[in-house]
Amino acid sequence: METTTERGLSKTRIEALSDGIFAFAMTLLILDVKIPSLELGHEAGLPRRLLDVAPRFLAYAMSFLIVGVHWVGHHAQLHYIRRTDRAYIWSNLFYLMAISSLPFSAGLMGQYPRQPIAITIYCLTLIVAGLLLFGQLRYAAGRGQLFDPDIDPRFIAAGGRRILMGPKIYLAAALLSFLSPSLSLLLCILTPLLYMVPGEVDRYWHLGHRRS
Amino acid sequence: METTTERGLSKTRIEALSDGIFAFAMTLLILDVKIPSLELGHEAGLPRRLLDVAPRFLAYAMSFLIVGVHWVGHHAQLHYIRRTDRAYIWSNLFYLMAISSLPFSAGLMGQYPRQPIAITIYCLTLIVAGLLLFGQLRYAAGRGQLFDPDIDPRFIAAGGRRILMGPKIYLAAALLSFLSPSLSLLLCILTPLLYMVPGEVDRYWHLGHRRS
Amino acid sequence: METTTERGLSKTRIEALSDGIFAFAMTLLILDVKIPSLELGHEAGLPRRLLDVAPRFLAYAMSFLIVGVHWVGHHAQLHYIRRTDRAYIWSNLFYLMAISSLPFSAGLMGQYPRQPIAITIYCLTLIVAGLLLFGQLRYAAGRGQLFDPDIDPRFIAAGGRRILMGPKIYLAAALLSFLSPSLSLLLCILTPLLYMVPGEVDRYWHLGHRRS
Amino acid sequence: METTTERGLSKTRIEALSDGIFAFAMTLLILDVKIPSLELGHEAGLPRRLLDVAPRFLAYAMSFLIVGVHWVGHHAQLHYIRRTDRAYIWSNLFYLMAISSLPFSAGLMGQYPRQPIAITIYCLTLIVAGLLLFGQLRYAAGRGQLFDPDIDPRFIAAGGRRILMGPKIYLAAALLSFLSPSLSLLLCILTPLLYMVPGEVDRYWHLGHRRS
Numbered sequence: 001m002e003t004t005t006e007r008g009l010s011k012t013r014i015e016a017l018s019d020g021i022f023a024f025a026m027t028l029l030i031l032d033v034k035i036p037s038l039e040l041g042h043e044a045g046l047p048r049r050l051l052d053v054a055p056r057f058l059a060y061a062m063s064f065l066i067v068g069v070h071w072v073g074h075h076a077q078l079h080y081i082r083r084t085d086r087a088y089i090w091s092n093l094f095y096l097m098a099i100s101s102l103p104f105s106a107g108l109m110g111q112y113p114r115q116p117i118a119i120t121i122y123c124l125t126l127i128v129a130g131l132l133l134f135g136q137l138r139y140a141a142g143r144g145q146l147f148d149p150d151i152d153p154r155f156i157a158a159g160g161r162r163i164l165m166g167p168k169i170y171l172a173a174a175l176l177s178f179l180s181p182s183l184s185l186l187l188c189i190l191t192p193l194l195y196m197v198p199g200e201v202d203r204y205w206h207l208g209h210r211r212s
Numbered sequence: 213m214e215t216t217t218e219r220g221l222s223k224t225r226i227e228a229l230s231d232g233i234f235a236f237a238m239t240l241l242i243l244d245v246k247i248p249s250l251e252l253g254h255e256a257g258l259p260r261r262l263l264d265v266a267p268r269f270l271a272y273a274m275s276f277l278i279v280g281v282h283w284v285g286h287h288a289q290l291h292y293i294r295r296t297d298r299a300y301i302w303s304n305l306f307y308l309m310a311i312s313s314l315p316f317s318a319g320l321m322g323q324y325p326r327q328p329i330a331i332t333i334y335c336l337t338l339i340v341a342g343l344l345l346f347g348q349l350r351y352a353a354g355r356g357q358l359f360d361p362d363i364d365p366r367f368i369a370a371g372g373r374r375i376l377m378g379p380k381i382y383l384a385a386a387l388l389s390f391l392s393p394s395l396s397l398l399l400c401i402l403t404p405l406l407y408m409v410p411g412e413v414d415r416y417w418h419l420g421h422r423r424s
Numbered sequence: 425m426e427t428t429t430e431r432g433l434s435k436t437r438i439e440a441l442s443d444g445i446f447a448f449a450m451t452l453l454i455l456d457v458k459i460p461s462l463e464l465g466h467e468a469g470l471p472r473r474l475l476d477v478a479p480r481f482l483a484y485a486m487s488f489l490i491v492g493v494h495w496v497g498h499h500a501q502l503h504y505i506r507r508t509d510r511a512y513i514w515s516n517l518f519y520l521m522a523i524s525s526l527p528f529s530a531g532l533m534g535q536y537p538r539q540p541i542a543i544t545i546y547c548l549t550l551i552v553a554g555l556l557l558f559g560q561l562r563y564a565a566g567r568g569q570l571f572d573p574d575i576d577p578r579f580i581a582a583g584g585r586r587i588l589m590g591p592k593i594y595l596a597a598a599l600l601s602f603l604s605p606s607l608s609l610l611l612c613i614l615t616p617l618l619y620m621v622p623g624e625v626d627r628y629w630h631l632g633h634r635r636s
Numbered sequence: 637m638e639t640t641t642e643r644g645l646s647k648t649r650i651e652a653l654s655d656g657i658f659a660f661a662m663t664l665l666i667l668d669v670k671i672p673s674l675e676l677g678h679e680a681g682l683p684r685r686l687l688d689v690a691p692r693f694l695a696y697a698m699s700f701l702i703v704g705v706h707w708v709g710h711h712a713q714l715h716y717i718r719r720t721d722r723a724y725i726w727s728n729l730f731y732l733m734a735i736s737s738l739p740f741s742a743g744l745m746g747q748y749p750r751q752p753i754a755i756t757i758y759c760l761t762l763i764v765a766g767l768l769l770f771g772q773l774r775y776a777a778g779r780g781q782l783f784d785p786d787i788d789p790r791f792i793a794a795g796g797r798r799i800l801m802g803p804k805i806y807l808a809a810a811l812l813s814f815l816s817p818s819l820s821l822l823l824c825i826l827t828p829l830l831y832m833v834p835g836e837v838d839r840y841w842h843l844g845h846r847r848s
Contacts, residue, residue, distance in 0.1 A: 227437060227440065228440070231437060231440040231441050231444055232444055234441060234444070235440075235441050235443075235444025235445045235447075235448055236444065236448055238445060238520070238521075238524060239444075239445055239448040239449055239452060239524045239527075240448075241524075242452070242524055242525055242527050242528050243452070243455075243527075245525075245528045247456075247528065247531050247532050247535055249535075250536075255536055255538070255539055256539075258536055258539050258541050258542065259541045262541065262545075272525070273521065276517075276521045276524065277517065277521070280514075280517040280520075280521075283441060284513060287434075287437050291434065408510075408514050410510055414510065
């Protein structure tokens, strides 16, 4: 039943834990979109008060989508891995820790959307998550030899470049936040949307990602 | 182990993430049914204070059930899909975002059950979720060609009509909320119950949903 | 991969949703064990303040265990089911709704452990959950014909009696709560422990639960 | 589909519930890292206020990692189990209860990092969890006879010693907390990192863990 090789732990439960943490982190994000509380008799002011919720909702939506991007990337990576080892499992736990801390960073940014420190912490969380996912890929492709040997190395390299796109933009956004919080936020909003555009990775994907 | 075709990502992990988000969104809803807080020595007033919780409990119950309806629909759709692609995965993420934002909308409605804006936001969330699920179906049946080619197109069309029943009623409820919040709420309560009644879809289902 | 029969929805995703809701309801219960908040400079009073948390912790522990009992029972029931239908899926959703509302009832009881109304609501939640699980069993064994026909009917009958043990005790506890909240709580604590004792069901289980 | 033997309950759903509880307990921990709330017009004080969050973040990170350690250990144990029985399922539920109560203990420690009672409760939670996991291993290897008989008993013994390392250090940390909270915290931080170092268990693992 489990796709366990003789050595290392099974992929199935790594996926189960990861999918649980992805799903839960994505859903927890909504808790930071706080329902406005109005005193009895003043409920008519609700529409105006809901506008104040907008930055939090934006932080929720862009965080949900970028965790979705991570889920797709993590999913694709694990799909091609044949076996796991101690180093991979631990780097995966650190990676999941970064993902599961996003509800804090996203809540902070939703509450203080004009404070550079809040934007920077948000960006840092996603830079760390991106670098950890990239590190996992490099380890699996290199010293760990965890991938199927038939996989075209250009496919892995393209995947790595795609992962690094996020950290690069978030680094720019973090630096920009001290000059213009609004422009920095715009960059953060654009990033998950950029990942919706097919890229070099898809070419290999559709070719069947085998060495030719 | 995974039902991955050569192209596209595996259905198994899409189901795992989706089921996780459905399950959490459904369970998170209960957090909006707040326990009344009474001062020391006034605990005897608890029964009366529990009556105030009724609208929140109603919002919880009807939201739990409509997410259940969505889970059944999403489940049935994914069941007949043979392969996935980038567009399908992304539309699925947007769909799950709508589902995972329901605890906010439901909490808002439970707290302000007589405010048209609260009812409208609740209905809008479910209209968006319904349209996204419908869009996924159309894409999978049309341009994406993700379904098993043997499936009777009348089965898919019946499924589409069934999905659209929800958005239509919620649109009526949203408009009605500005005239009569109570009638609008009644419509919202009825919708998940309407989905319990078997429909045209079941006929095809029981026929084995193959072209005849 | 999925154990879907031609008719009805697959068991795999029903189990996935159910396990998600069970796991989440169990873990959410801990959120009602509130961390005492002490003002700066008065942290030395923490040990005494932690004693106040005891009733909430008790409510957490006994609720966690009874949900565990339900998980075992639900698990065993679904294990012998060969196919599902609309009625079964809907009764399952109502059952899961009762389970997912337990964090509210348990939190209420932890906060007001001496109020009969709080104990009664807690017991009612578990009576409803028990009766729904019993109803699912009866439907699956009777009109729905969802079980493997080889299963010994005495096994199913023994399972039904075991499920009903809970609702019976909780009914007694609810009535008793108006006379003696303490004795009523004691009954609630004992119930999950009673389910740890093997019963008639285990005899059939170990016989391989086939008609002889 | 399910790896159920004729006797006992299936491993698949035990894993599903366990992975769900592990994933949620890990993600729920972030909710205790509270976002500082600043009054309107005083948002510039955010960077300083974020420093106050540091102990809570530390409590989050070290708890996330130690639950990760438990997940790996539980995973490895269940991997070698061939069948389950009533006693194993119940000890597993008590074990999961300890794991799911960690968000409370970790939140307590993050809020009161210098109070011996808070550190002691945190350590006690992890001592109980460790002993329960150890007890499960002993039961499965001994009276329960749940393991594959081919497994080298030295592998199981090494696993048991590795599990007990945690409770031993947490016991020392609990006692130390009354003398020096800081040193005690340091021990708690080090424990998950110690588990990252390969040990005796890995030797057997890589040998294919069969009797020679």
